[in-house]
Amino acid sequence: MPPFDEKQRNILIAGALILLSLFALWIRLIPMAGLTAAGVADVLGNDPWYNLRQVESLLANGLTYAWYDPMTLFPTGDVVYWGPLFTQIIAGLALLTGATTHLDIAFVASLVPPLMGAAMVPLVYFIGRRVADSTTGILAALFTAVISGQYLYRSLFGFVDHHVAEVLFSTLFALAYIVALSAGREERIELSSIGTLKRPLVLGALAGVAYLLGLFVMPTMILFAMIAAVYTALQFVLDAWHGRESLDLAVINTAVFLVATVGLLVFGFKEAGFGLSRYTMGHVVAYLAIVLGTWVLFAIARATRERPKYVYPLSLAGLGIVGALALMIAAPALYGVLVGSFFSFFGQSAVVLTVQEAMGWSFDGAWQAFNVGLLLMIGGFAVLIYDLFRKDRPDHLFVIIWSAVMLASTWQHVRYEYYLAVNIALLSGIFAGFVVSAGWKDVQTLTSSPAPEKTETKGRKKADAAKAPARKGDARNVLAVAGVAVVSLLFVLMSVQSGMAVAEASGYGGMNPQWRQALEWMAENTPDTGVDYYGIYEKETFEYPDTAYGVMSWWDYGHYITYLAQRIPVANPFQHGVTGPNGSAAFFMQQEEAAAAEIMENTGTRYVITDIEMDTGKFWAMATWYDPAVAQKGYLDTYLIQESGSYNRVQLNTPAYYRTMVSRLHNFDGSMAEPSQVVYVEYTEAGVSGFSAPVITNAMMLNGSEAQAKADAYNANAPAGKGAGLFGTDNNLTLPPEEVSALQHFRLVFESSRNVYNAVTPDIKYVKVFEYVQGARIAGEGTIEVDLKANTGRTFTYRQESVNGVFVVPYSTSGNPYGVTATGPYRIVGTGQTIEVSEDAVMQGLTVG
Structure with a gap:
C-alpha cells in the first residue's frame, strides 16, 4: 500500500480529530435528556446554580459583572472571588440564541461545558504533535476524548461551572x-x-x-x-x-x-x-x-x-x-x-476534609478515574525524562514539570483531578506514540513480502541474492508495540465504560425534587427580602433594608435558596457562613435552644430549612465544622459487635445527638419527645478490649424507664473498663434514648411530600421548613399540647412542659398564614383548660390566656 502524501495525511488527521471531538461532545450530552425531561431549569451539583444566577444577572445588566452579592451570606453579603469570563461566554451565547427564560438560559449554559470539553481534543493533539509527532498527537487526542473521572463529570451537560x-x-x-x-x-x-x-x-x-x-x-x-x-x-x-x-x-x-x-x-x-x-x-x-x-x-x-x-x-x-x-x-x-x-x-485540615473536592486523592479513587491510564502516564514520564538526557528539548522539561505539579496538586486536593486528566491523556499519548514509533518498522516486517537485497554481483550469485530473505523484525519491539496497544485499548474501553455510566447516572443527578418543592413554596409564601435579585451593588455602600432576613440551612443548599427561592442564605457552598459562633454549624449543633435563638437574632435569620441528609449522612460534616477536634464523637459513636465469628462496626446515636437543633427540628418538629423503645447496650471500652473501638457485649431493645434503670444498676457496679448506655439508631430517629425538651421559638411551616422511611404511612419528611418566632406566653404548669395538621396532611401533636410556670408556644391556633395549622386550641394536660393563641401573639411574644 503506497504511503499517504502530506495532504492526504492532514485530511485524515483532521477527520480523526473531528470524529473524536464529536464523540467527546456526544458522551457529554448524555445527561441532557434526563435533566430537561421535567421542563424546568435543572443542573448538576451546587455551584452551577450560582453560575446560573450570575448569567441571569449579566443578561439583566448589560453583561456587567457583580463582584459583590447581597443575595447570599446574610447578613453581610458575599464577595465574588473568581473571574467573569466563563459566565460572560454563556451570557453572550444566550444573547445570540435569544434565551430569556430560566429554562432556556439553563439549557444554553448547560451546553457550554460539553463544547469546551470537545474543544480540548484538538488542543491536546497540537501539544502532542509539538512535543513528539502527529501519531502521539492523535493518541493523546483519543485519550482526551474518552478519559473519565472528575474531568468528564465537570464537563457534562448541566455542570455549569468554570x-x-x-x-x-x-x-x-x-x-x-x-x-x-x-x-x-x-x-x-x-x-x-x-x-x-x-x-x-x-x-x-x-x-x-x-x-x-x-x-x-x-x-x-x-x-x-x-x-x-x-x-x-x-x-x-x-x-x-x-x-x-x-x-x-x-x-x-x-x-x-x-x-x-x-x-x-x-x-x-x-x-x-x-x-x-x-x-x-x-x-x-x-x-x-x-x-x-x-x-x-x-x-x-x-x-x-x-x-x-x-x-x-x-x-x-x-x-x-x-x-x-x-x-x-x-x-x-x-x-x-x-x-x-x-x-x-x-496541606489538609479536618474541616477541609468534609468538602469532597478538597479531600486528598486516594489510590482507589485514582484507579477508578483513570485505571490503566496511570500505567501509561508513568511510561510517559519515563519517555520524557529519557529524552531529556538525549535531546535539547525545553518543551519536554516543561511537560514534566507541568504534569508533576498537577499530580502533586491532585494528591493533596482531588478537585485538581480534572486538570490532571489532560496530563494523563498527554503522557499516555507520548508513551504509546514513542513505543509505536520505535517498533513500527519491526511490526511492518510481519506483513511485508520478502524483498531482494541490493547487490552488484553478476550471474549465479546475483540469482542467489534475489532469493535472500527479508530482515526479521525484533520480537521485543513487536511485543512492546502489542503490549502498549492492548493497554491503550483497555484504557479506552474502560474509560468509555466508566464515562458512559457517569454520564447516564448524571441524567438523574439534578436537584432533589423535594428541595425544589420546598424552595418553590418558599418563593411564593414567605415575605420578599426587599433586595433586588438582579441588582448590582457595591459592598462598601450597600445596606440591607429592614425587610431583609436570612435563611438558615447547611452550606450545601445555599445556592439553591438564592436561585430558586430568591431568598438569602446564611451559609453557602463557598463554605462561608459555616464556622464561628454565628455559623450554620454552631446553630445546628447547639444543645440549648437559647443559644440557637441567640444565633438567629445575631444573624437576623427568620427561616430554617432542614433535610434528612443533614440529620443523618451529613451530620458528621456539621459536627466536624463545629468542633474539628471532637467531630461526631459523642453524638454518633462507633462500636464493635461480634457476628458470625467476626467483629463489625455499628453506629449508635447518643442522647447528645437527639438534643442537637437539627435533630430536634427534623425528627420531632420542635416538640417534646419521650423515650419509648431504646437500645440498651453493655460494652467493654476500647483500651480494655484491645480493639480500636468499644466492643458490645450485650444489647437489647427495652422501654425507656426499664432501660434507664438497668443502665443505672449496671454502671453502679460495673467492672473497670466496662459500662452500659442508652442509644438510638438511624432505623427510627423519632425514638430518643432520653427525654428531649420542646422548642419554644421554632414552628414547622412546610414539609415536602416524600416520606423517608415508609412510602405509605406518614413519618419523617425529606425536607422541612421552620420559622423562628417570639412565641406566645401562657401561664400554667405541667404539659401543654396542640394538634396540628401539616401541608402534606400529616397529623402530629406539639407538646411542651412548662418552665417556671410559663409555656412559650410557637404555633397559633388562628390567623396562621402557612399550610401547617392547628386543628384545635391548646390544652393543658389533666386540667381541661384550653387556650386560643392568635398569630399576633406568636409573632410579637404576647401573653395570652
Whole structure:
C-alpha cells in the first residue's frame, strides 16, 4: 500500500480529530435528556446554580459583572472571588440564541461545558504533535476524548461551572508557552538585534494572552505561573550545565508575564492585600518577580559560564536562601502570604476534609478515574525524562514539570483531578506514540513480502541474492508495540465504560425534587427580602433594608435558596457562613435552644430549612465544622459487635445527638419527645478490649424507664473498663434514648411530600421548613399540647412542659398564614383548660390566656 502524501495525511488527521471531538461532545450530552425531561431549569451539583444566577444577572445588566452579592451570606453579603469570563461566554451565547427564560438560559449554559470539553481534543493533539509527532498527537487526542473521572463529570451537560474553562484556557496557555519555547530554540537571539527578538516576543505575548484568559476565569491560574517559574529555574540549570545561554527563555518570560501584568492592571484589583487566591496586587508582584528572577538567572549564568559547572546551581541555592531571608525581614506580610498560600495549598485540615473536592486523592479513587491510564502516564514520564538526557528539548522539561505539579496538586486536593486528566491523556499519548514509533518498522516486517537485497554481483550469485530473505523484525519491539496497544485499548474501553455510566447516572443527578418543592413554596409564601435579585451593588455602600432576613440551612443548599427561592442564605457552598459562633454549624449543633435563638437574632435569620441528609449522612460534616477536634464523637459513636465469628462496626446515636437543633427540628418538629423503645447496650471500652473501638457485649431493645434503670444498676457496679448506655439508631430517629425538651421559638411551616422511611404511612419528611418566632406566653404548669395538621396532611401533636410556670408556644391556633395549622386550641394536660393563641401573639411574644 503506497504511503499517504502530506495532504492526504492532514485530511485524515483532521477527520480523526473531528470524529473524536464529536464523540467527546456526544458522551457529554448524555445527561441532557434526563435533566430537561421535567421542563424546568435543572443542573448538576451546587455551584452551577450560582453560575446560573450570575448569567441571569449579566443578561439583566448589560453583561456587567457583580463582584459583590447581597443575595447570599446574610447578613453581610458575599464577595465574588473568581473571574467573569466563563459566565460572560454563556451570557453572550444566550444573547445570540435569544434565551430569556430560566429554562432556556439553563439549557444554553448547560451546553457550554460539553463544547469546551470537545474543544480540548484538538488542543491536546497540537501539544502532542509539538512535543513528539502527529501519531502521539492523535493518541493523546483519543485519550482526551474518552478519559473519565472528575474531568468528564465537570464537563457534562448541566455542570455549569468554570472548571472545564479553567482546564481549557490553562491548556491553551501550556500549548502557547510550549510553542514559544520551541521557537526560541530554533534561532539564535541577540539583544542587539530586534529582528531576532520579534518572533519570541510575539509568541510570548500570545502565551501571555492565553494566560490572561485563564486568569479571567479563576485567579488560581497563578498555579501555571508557578509551573513556569519552576520550569525556568530548572531549564537555566540544565542550559548552564550544557554551556548554553537561555536568552530566549528570558525574552519569552518577559513577554508572557508583562502581558499578564498589564492585562491584570487593566482588569483591576478586586481586593486589597497580596492574597494569590484573589485578584490582588499579589499577582502583579508574582509576575514581576518571575520576570526579574528570570533575568537574574540569566545574569548569574553569564557571570559563571567560565566557572566549574557546579558553581551555577550552588549560586542559585545560595541566592534563594538569601532572597527568602531578605523577603521575610523586609516584607514579612508578603512573605507570610506566600508561605501561607503554599502550605494551605499543599496541606489538609479536618474541616477541609468534609468538602469532597478538597479531600486528598486516594489510590482507589485514582484507579477508578483513570485505571490503566496511570500505567501509561508513568511510561510517559519515563519517555520524557529519557529524552531529556538525549535531546535539547525545553518543551519536554516543561511537560514534566507541568504534569508533576498537577499530580502533586491532585494528591493533596482531588478537585485538581480534572486538570490532571489532560496530563494523563498527554503522557499516555507520548508513551504509546514513542513505543509505536520505535517498533513500527519491526511490526511492518510481519506483513511485508520478502524483498531482494541490493547487490552488484553478476550471474549465479546475483540469482542467489534475489532469493535472500527479508530482515526479521525484533520480537521485543513487536511485543512492546502489542503490549502498549492492548493497554491503550483497555484504557479506552474502560474509560468509555466508566464515562458512559457517569454520564447516564448524571441524567438523574439534578436537584432533589423535594428541595425544589420546598424552595418553590418558599418563593411564593414567605415575605420578599426587599433586595433586588438582579441588582448590582457595591459592598462598601450597600445596606440591607429592614425587610431583609436570612435563611438558615447547611452550606450545601445555599445556592439553591438564592436561585430558586430568591431568598438569602446564611451559609453557602463557598463554605462561608459555616464556622464561628454565628455559623450554620454552631446553630445546628447547639444543645440549648437559647443559644440557637441567640444565633438567629445575631444573624437576623427568620427561616430554617432542614433535610434528612443533614440529620443523618451529613451530620458528621456539621459536627466536624463545629468542633474539628471532637467531630461526631459523642453524638454518633462507633462500636464493635461480634457476628458470625467476626467483629463489625455499628453506629449508635447518643442522647447528645437527639438534643442537637437539627435533630430536634427534623425528627420531632420542635416538640417534646419521650423515650419509648431504646437500645440498651453493655460494652467493654476500647483500651480494655484491645480493639480500636468499644466492643458490645450485650444489647437489647427495652422501654425507656426499664432501660434507664438497668443502665443505672449496671454502671453502679460495673467492672473497670466496662459500662452500659442508652442509644438510638438511624432505623427510627423519632425514638430518643432520653427525654428531649420542646422548642419554644421554632414552628414547622412546610414539609415536602416524600416520606423517608415508609412510602405509605406518614413519618419523617425529606425536607422541612421552620420559622423562628417570639412565641406566645401562657401561664400554667405541667404539659401543654396542640394538634396540628401539616401541608402534606400529616397529623402530629406539639407538646411542651412548662418552665417556671410559663409555656412559650410557637404555633397559633388562628390567623396562621402557612399550610401547617392547628386543628384545635391548646390544652393543658389533666386540667381541661384550653387556650386560643392568635398569630399576633406568636409573632410579637404576647401573653395570652
